[in-house]
Amino acid sequence: MINIIQTTIGAILTLSIFSFLYKDNPLYRIAEHLLIGISVGYIIGQQYHMGFMNYVITPIFKEGQLIYLIPSFIGLMYLGFFSQKTSWLIRFPIAISLGIGAGYGIPYTFQASIFIQLRETLTVFSEPGITGFGIFSGVLFLLGVFTAIVYFFFSWKHRGVVGIVAKVGIYFLMIGFGASFGLTVMGRISLLIGRFLFLFKDWLHIIS
């Protein structure tokens, strides 16, 4: 019985959202606002148990680690948001998070997004037992990276040789965007198939 109730609720909400394909209507709006409310409520529950209880209440009040009163006090400054007079207080927790994040992010970005990526780009031919097709792919890969970077390089005008290289870069970018588009469409289609399977298999039992 509980299975029938839960699939029926899910199916009604699914159909309510699909009704937007016809036009904006109250059923869709109900489902949309319910989705936002439930999603926020879900985050509150997760943050309370996984964040507040695990990192604030348990360490401070159960384990007596009073050091965590400092970040809690900094975090409490966010509540200054409730009054216009104290709203400037929220700059402190933001400043601390931003400062630490920005400072820590610089060497990390250099390491993970530039050095490692550059090494992987320049060592495409170093694979043991590389075939002729592998070399061709490697050359094409290097050409793609180089020309696409040149396209994004605006310190020189895209004229002459630079213009030709940038043009090749655009072709590579278009192929890349086409592939990303195709993958996105197929991802959404598989989600759509999932919803139809839910409606016709799990709910209506029309297909086995």
Added chain:
Amino acid sequence: MKRQIPLMLVLTLGIIYFFVPLVSIPWVVDNLQYEVFNKWLKIIGVFAVIMSVASLWRRNAVKIKRKSGDYAYSYLELIGMVLMAALAIIAPRWNIGNGMVLGGIGGNSVYNWIFMNMQVPMQATMFSMLAFYIASAAYRSFRARNIEATLLLITAAIVMIGRVPLGENIYQFMLKLNGGEAAAFQWSRIFDFQGITQFILDVPNAATKRAIGFGVAMGMLATSLKIIFGIEKSWLGGTE
């Protein structure tokens, strides 16, 4: 002072934390990296959630108070939010039959039941609906007007065919016409949509993603430096 102290904090912490991942002094790793970076920031983040929830609450409460537009839907938003929060935080863990408990966030809780049977179907449907809009937008805008647009169109078509069984069926049919794997000249290879898709994803697509990735990384570095040195101040908000 209300602006200067936060700016000084960003500068000081930014410079200190620039060196934190670069040194391997145990005290720095234990305190600045593990303790402050991993734990303190999480604690501060928990309180940020309170602010964002309060902001959503205020937006809906104002709408209801002024009875503006479609304010009735705001009740639903608040009811959904309060119900889920109450079930997770306040509700007692009573057994309500069918192996379910009223409170808490466990796998057998009402909170989780609502998430699995209401939130998940709604969110999946929202995302799946984009298939219609993407298809519609593609139908209206995909025209082979020039080389760039043609490349985009052909690549998207190949990748889409290469990701469904139809692509493999076409290839198998063509392979049969070609005389099978043993044929001397494998012209059917041009219909190997799965293989071509993989090549597109591994080479030109990966190459452009890497180039874009370099650009993004440079942008992140520049933004981080601008924040640390106080050139970017929009996060301060207001003028006071």
